[in-house]
Amino acid sequence: MEDSEPLDLDNSVLSPLEERIELPEREIQELFYANSDNIIHNIEQKTGLYIAGRESYLTLRGNENNIQIGKRVIENIISLFQERRRINQKDVSFIISRVKNNIDFNIAELQNKQISIGSNGKVISPKSLGQARYFEAIKQNDLVFAIGPAGTGKTYLAMAFALHYLIAENISRIILTRPAVEAGESLGYLPGDLEQKVNPYLRPLYDAIYDMIPYTMFQKYVEKGAIEVAPLAYMRGRTLHDSFIILDEAQNTSRGQILMFLTRLGFNSKTIVTGDITQIDLPKTKKSGLIVASKTLERINDISFVYLGPEDVVRHPLVEEIIKAFESEGIK
Numbered sequence: 001m002e003d004s005e006p007l008d009l010d011n012s013v014l015s016p017l018e019e020r021i022e023l024p025e026r027e028i029q030e031l032f033y034a035n036s037d038n039i040i041h042n043i044e045q046k047t048g049l050y051i052a053g054r055e056s057y058l059t060l061r062g063n064e065n066n067i068q069i070g071k072r073v074i075e076n077i078i079s080l081f082q083e084r085r086r087i088n089q090k091d092v093s094f095i096i097s098r099v100k101n102n103i104d105f106n107i108a109e110l111q112n113k114q115i116s117i118g119s120n121g122k123v124i125s126p127k128s129l130g131q132a133r134y135f136e137a138i139k140q141n142d143l144v145f146a147i148g149p150a151g152t153g154k155t156y157l158a159m160a161f162a163l164h165y166l167i168a169e170n171i172s173r174i175i176l177t178r179p180a181v182e183a184g185e186s187l188g189y190l191p192g193d194l195e196q197k198v199n200p201y202l203r204p205l206y207d208a209i210y211d212m213i214p215y216t217m218f219q220k221y222v223e224k225g226a227i228e229v230a231p232l233a234y235m236r237g238r239t240l241h242d243s244f245i246i247l248d249e250a251q252n253t254s255r256g257q258i259l260m261f262l263t264r265l266g267f268n269s270k271t272i273v274t275g276d277i278t279q280i281d282l283p284k285t286k287k288s289g290l291i292v293a294s295k296t297l298e299r300i301n302d303i304s305f306v307y308l309g310p311e312d313v314v315r316h317p318l319v320e321e322i323i324k325a326f327e328s329e330g331i332k
Helices: 028-049 064-084 089-101 127-139 156-169 194-212 215-223 255-262 289-297 317-327
Strands: 018-022 048-054 059-062 143-147 173-177 227-232 244-249 268-276 303-307
Touching: 018 064, 018 127, 018 215, 028 048, 028 064, 028 089, 059 064, 064 089, 089 215, 127 143, 127 156, 127 303, 156 173, 156 194, 156 244, 156 268, 173 194, 194 215, 194 227, 215 244, 255 268, 268 289, 289 303
Parallel strands: 143 268, 143 303, 173 227, 173 244, 244 268
Antiparallel strands: 018 059, 048 059
């Protein structure tokens, strides 16, 4: 994408608490003034600014910090619109939340990173700078650890890449696994076949799959063995070649379990390990294998560790606020 021209900021006749932003195109002016100035009102509500619009420019009034946030929000909205020629209120809210967390946020850095699920399937792109780093890590490394709180896209993006590689025939199968902590890995006492026993523990992975491909397609892949689901205990003794392997909820593995899992990696395979070290369900006497691995393996060049935070949460905006509130109280 070509760099957009810098916005014309003419402050010569404005006070320190006002700043004027030029809207460079007629279509962009129509964007901001459409639907009774909905975008302008959204920015005002979430930044504490007063914004006056007149033809080809907007005047921002407020304190210095809020003006800087408002300017950056408007620049990002214009950048996104120039790239896609469309934008909605969800896009605007996303940009506002990202800029409020990082004044240097630049949505242009996200727009050139995307994958498709099949030639005509869903297009997946990162929604934050942390997710953009995660994207690049998966592309460049055969073993990636994604560590962060709920809602940061750890599992969803891993599943997107797995399906992307499978449908493109870069690998022959996807293997999904997760420690069944609540059942103590003793699944024999649970009713049903293996898939029925582990379904409750793999539900987040299934949810991601169903959002990207039809259920019937998923079932066909399962029937021919191209998508395999199994509890972590069933990985022992296997070597997984030509595969895309996802270990979800790795914070609930023991040291021995994660070592066993990591040594399953075969040729032409990618492995993604996801987890949230603030949500460990193991007995207090047992150390999380994810924490052990992060300290033991972080200096190995071909292994990537991506740490995501509240600023990468892409669920309902309240999820981000909840995470921050608990972190501020030191509650784990």
